[in-house]
Each structure stands twice: as structure tokens, then as C-alpha cells.
Amino acid sequence: MDSYLQAMFAERIGGARFGKDTTIYKFEKIKRAKAAARKAKPGVELIDMGVGEPDDKAFPQVISTLAIEADKLENRFYADNGCQEFKVAAAKYMKELYGVDLNPDTEIVHSIGSKSALSLLPSCFINPGDITVMTVPGYPVMGTWTKYLGGEVVNLPLLKENGFLPQLETLTADQRKRCKLIYLNYPNNPTGASATPEFYDKAIAFARENNILLVVDAPYAPLNFKGSPLSILSRPGGKEVAIELHSMSKGFNMTGWRLGWVAGNADAVKAFATVKDNADSGQFLAIQKAAIKALGDQANITPAICAKYSRRLQALVETLRELGFDANMPEGSFYLYVQIPKGVKGGMRFANAEEFSQWLITEKLISTVPWDDVGHFVRFSATFVAPTLEEEKRVLDEVKARLSDSVFEF
Ligand SMILES: Cc1ncc(COP(=O)(O)O)c(C=O)c1O
Missing domain, CATH: 3.90.1150.10 (Aspartate Aminotransferase, domain 1)
Known part of the structure; x- marks a missing residue:
């Protein structure tokens, strides 16, 4: 017999049918x-x-830094949204790799990985009836949370003939009006496609014209095989309309360490920090300090x-x-x-x-x-x-x- 909890589950996870789906x-x-x-x-x-996820462990200099930092008394605290040194290191890295200037005080906050950031961002923007545009095939987390909050998801297909870039101009007038967030992910999982500067410029213009925030999920950004790694924040006007999610997971073999950062538009970063502050207490400071070592040594990793x-x-x-x-x-x-x-x-x-x-x-x-x-x-x-x-x-x-x-x- 079902426990009384069966009748209590929220509709967003299936309501009374939760756990009964045999698909x-x-x-x-x-x-x-x-x-x-x-x-x-x-x-x-x-x-x-x-x-x-990468098949190898983090680099030795990063692992040894973790061991040293884990043993320090001052690293035992909740990190909350702090660890200024990590924000400074992330800003320096963004400048070095992508040519992006960021103010570590207002334009960067760490996250417990890109996934966690994607789950929190809809809470900053989505009211019932608002739209998040997602690309398919793709990583669905931000769409799932949009729906949890009563928002709607509009899927744009990634087609081979378009270089696996979405056609934003296919959104209808009503969708453009109700859309608050557009999710982009480049280099893309699963297609392996990269965005071009021209595509980002078009997306920035589209976002500005329609009052939309671009959420660029960029955990694969350092794993780039053609030209230089690209950040939307390096494009003119990028910081006005976009935030970008970076991660230690893929480009540093640190998947399980759970660390990334949200960078870009200061208002969006502030809203993210507010919601995050109510969801987690930050990543272990020793992990953040080991990541500083990794970011500083990125050219060797x-x-x-x-x-x-x-x-x-x-x-x-x-x-x-x-x-x-x-x-x-x-x-x-x-x-x-x-x-x-x-x-x-x-x-x-x-x-x-x-x-x-x-x-x-x-x-x-x-x-x-x-x-x-x-x-x-x-x-x-x-x-x-x-x-x-x-x-x-x-x-x-x-x-x-x-x-x-x-x-x-x-
Ligand atoms: C497109 C995409 N976004 C986000 C993530 C999660 O990254 P993180 O480990 O930083 O949470 C993944 C992991 O596979 C991914 O493929």
C-alpha cells in the first residue's frame, strides 16, 4: 500500500503518479x-x-594544492558567495584565454558547477507564463527548472545544415514578447559545434531588441579545436545581454570537484548570487584554492x-x-x-x-x-x-x- 506521501508529491515531479511511471x-x-x-x-x-566527463584525474599540482589547503584551519568555513581570490583568478583567466575584462567584485560569482547554476537561474527571472528558449538536442536542466516554476519552454532545433546553431528569428512575436531567457551551449553537447563571432553578434542584437538575457553554458569552452576559444562576453555588447557559465569540469579534469563560475552582466550576476545564497553555502574553500592553482596554470593543463x-x-x-x-x-x-x-x-x-x-x-x-x-x-x-x-x-x-x-x- 502507498504511504500517504504518495498523495503529497508536487505536480512538477508527477504528483500522485510520482515513481509509478514504468517508462x-x-x-x-x-x-x-x-x-x-x-x-x-x-x-x-x-x-x-x-x-x-574526462577519463583522467586532475593534474598533480592541483591535487597537491588541494591537500595543502584542506589542511588549513582558515578553509573550514562556509564559503557562501565569497572567496575573493577565486573571483580574481577567474577574471584573470577570462582575460588571458578569452580577452574578456570582468570586474571580480560585480561580474563574477562562483557556482557549484554549471549544472547547479542552470538550476538556479530560472528562479531569478521566470514567473509563470514566461518563456525560456532551449536548444535541442541539448542539456535540459534550465528548461526543466523553468517548467518547475510555471514557465514555458520553447525548443529550437539544432540542424546540421545550420551548423547546429539555432535560428532565433523563427520565434514568433508572442514568443519574443514572453521570452526572458535563451539558453545557448557552445562548444555544444552533443553536436560538438562551436558558435561563431557572427552568430554571437546576431544573438546579442536579438536579445537587446527583445529584452532577453542570453545564458551561455560554456563548460566545454576551453576544449576548442579550431581557432581560439570564444566567449560571448568578448563580443561588443555581450556583457549587456549575456551571462556565461564556466566550469572546472571538462577543461581541467575536475568534474567531481564541483566548481564553476557565472560571469557577465552585473545585474544578472547579482540576482544569481542572491538566489544561490538561499540554495547553497558555496564550494569548499580548499577546492576553490586548488582551482586557483589550475586556472593560473591553465597553459600547462x-x-x-x-x-x-x-x-x-x-x-x-x-x-x-x-x-x-x-x-x-x-x-x-x-x-x-x-x-x-x-x-x-x-x-x-x-x-x-x-x-x-x-x-x-x-x-x-x-x-x-x-x-x-x-x-x-x-x-x-x-x-x-x-x-x-x-x-x-x-x-x-x-x-x-x-x-x-x-x-x-x-
Ligand atoms: C552542456 C552541459 N552543461 C553543463 C554540464 C554540467 O557541467 P558541470 O559539471 O559544470 O555542472 C554538462 C555536463 O555534462 C554539459 O554537457
Whole structure:
């Protein structure tokens, strides 16, 4: 029998139906398929290209700084929205890498990762009936919270023919009027596309014209393979209409450390700090101080991470192209997003990406993430575990050998 709590759950999480839904969602299906494949072929290595986080730990100088700082009495306190040194270090880094000038007192606040910032920002702006524009496929957190608060989400598709950039001009007059937030994410998960300065300039003009705040989710910004890393805040007028979310997760191998920062428009940063102050008490000061070390030493950290994923992605692109896939080198992130084949010669037909992804796990023991929101694509992540160059080559050769056993039809 259900406890009385069953009747108490809020509608935003399903109300009285909470926990009763038997639909199995994408990531649970992948988890189950992986477990089944491991059981069916216990002697065969499962190559995990489904993971969205770096395969290595933080750099030694960062880990040793954490050890020293964790032992200091003065770092035991709630950090709240403080730690001035971290804000100063983030401002210096933003100048060094992106050419952006920021006032650490008013234009930067730390966050417990980009995800946490995305969950808090709607509380700063969204009243019932207000609109947040999200891009699909994509990372849904800000849209989910918008809906929790009674707002509406309008999804704009990221299409290959548009370079995976949304067409803001397709929003209707009513949507433009009610829209308060537009979510952009570049380099993009899952497409691997980067924004261009021209696109950011257009988005800035659109936001200004329609009184909208651009929320640019930029955890992959340092992982850039083409030209220089780009911040919307470096574009003219960027700071008037945008905030950008940065993270230690991807470009510094510090995913589990949970640290990032929100930068840009001072009013938006202030509102974020106010809501954040009512949600968490800040990240452990020793972690912030270790991150200062990482930011100051970025030239010895991020380029090495970038080179590794670029090398792996190049190899994957070559393999997939040889097999007939329309695979192109991504511009940033660690993801390769490719259209699925229709089937394999003399075998399976794939109605959608989920079926292809299941087949890859079951038959080839290669785990990917399927995306069926806009077309049918799978995302290969270059974050498979391979601690040495030899090991990396072995895994990539193994992927090639396993896939080359099949003839794909497109
Ligand atoms: C697009 C996007 N935004 C945000 C995040 C979360 O980043 P963080 O670790 O900084 O919370 C991820 C993580 O996968 C992501 O892909």
C-alpha cells in the first residue's frame, strides 16, 4: 500500500503518479544494455564511449594544492558567495584565454558547477507564463527548472545544415514578447559545434531588441579545436545581454570537484548570487584554492587535455568515414555526433538512434549515447579510459576492428 506521501508529491515531479511511471528512459536503457552485454560476453572488453566527463584525474599540482589547503584551519568555513581570490583568478583567466575584462567584485560569482547554476537561474527571472528558449538536442536542466516554476519552454532545433546553431528569428512575436531567457551551449553537447563571432553578434542584437538575457553554458569552452576559444562576453555588447557559465569540469579534469563560475552582466550576476545564497553555502574553500592553482596554470593543463581529445576524435572520424559515416571533426567538446546508418548489410535495420546504439552495445560492446530529438544521431565520446598512448591506440584499433566486421548501409 502507498504511504500517504504518495498523495503529497508536487505536480512538477508527477504528483500522485510520482515513481509509478514504468517508462524506461534513455540513460537507464543504456545502463541496462551495458549490463546485459557484459553478462552475455563476459570475456569481451566493453568500450565506453558514452561518458560525458574526462577519463583522467586532475593534474598533480592541483591535487597537491588541494591537500595543502584542506589542511588549513582558515578553509573550514562556509564559503557562501565569497572567496575573493577565486573571483580574481577567474577574471584573470577570462582575460588571458578569452580577452574578456570582468570586474571580480560585480561580474563574477562562483557556482557549484554549471549544472547547479542552470538550476538556479530560472528562479531569478521566470514567473509563470514566461518563456525560456532551449536548444535541442541539448542539456535540459534550465528548461526543466523553468517548467518547475510555471514557465514555458520553447525548443529550437539544432540542424546540421545550420551548423547546429539555432535560428532565433523563427520565434514568433508572442514568443519574443514572453521570452526572458535563451539558453545557448557552445562548444555544444552533443553536436560538438562551436558558435561563431557572427552568430554571437546576431544573438546579442536579438536579445537587446527583445529584452532577453542570453545564458551561455560554456563548460566545454576551453576544449576548442579550431581557432581560439570564444566567449560571448568578448563580443561588443555581450556583457549587456549575456551571462556565461564556466566550469572546472571538462577543461581541467575536475568534474567531481564541483566548481564553476557565472560571469557577465552585473545585474544578472547579482540576482544569481542572491538566489544561490538561499540554495547553497558555496564550494569548499580548499577546492576553490586548488582551482586557483589550475586556472593560473591553465597553459600547462588545458592544451594537453585538448590535444588528447582532438587526437582521439581525429582517429574516430577517420575510422567512421572509412566505414561510410558522414563523420566530421567537431570544433570543440569531446563529442563526435554522427547520423546513424539505415542498417547493416544482410542484418539489422535501424528505425532510430536508440536502436542503433543498442545494437552497438549488444553486438560490438561499444557504448554510445543516442539522440532522436532532431534527426537520428549517436554521440561517440572520446573520453574512453586509456591511460597511455599505447592503450589509446589499442582501444581505437579495437573499435575499428569491431566496426569493420559490418557493412553499413546509409
Ligand atoms: C552542456 C552541459 N552543461 C553543463 C554540464 C554540467 O557541467 P558541470 O559539471 O559544470 O555542472 C554538462 C555536463 O555534462 C554539459 O554537457
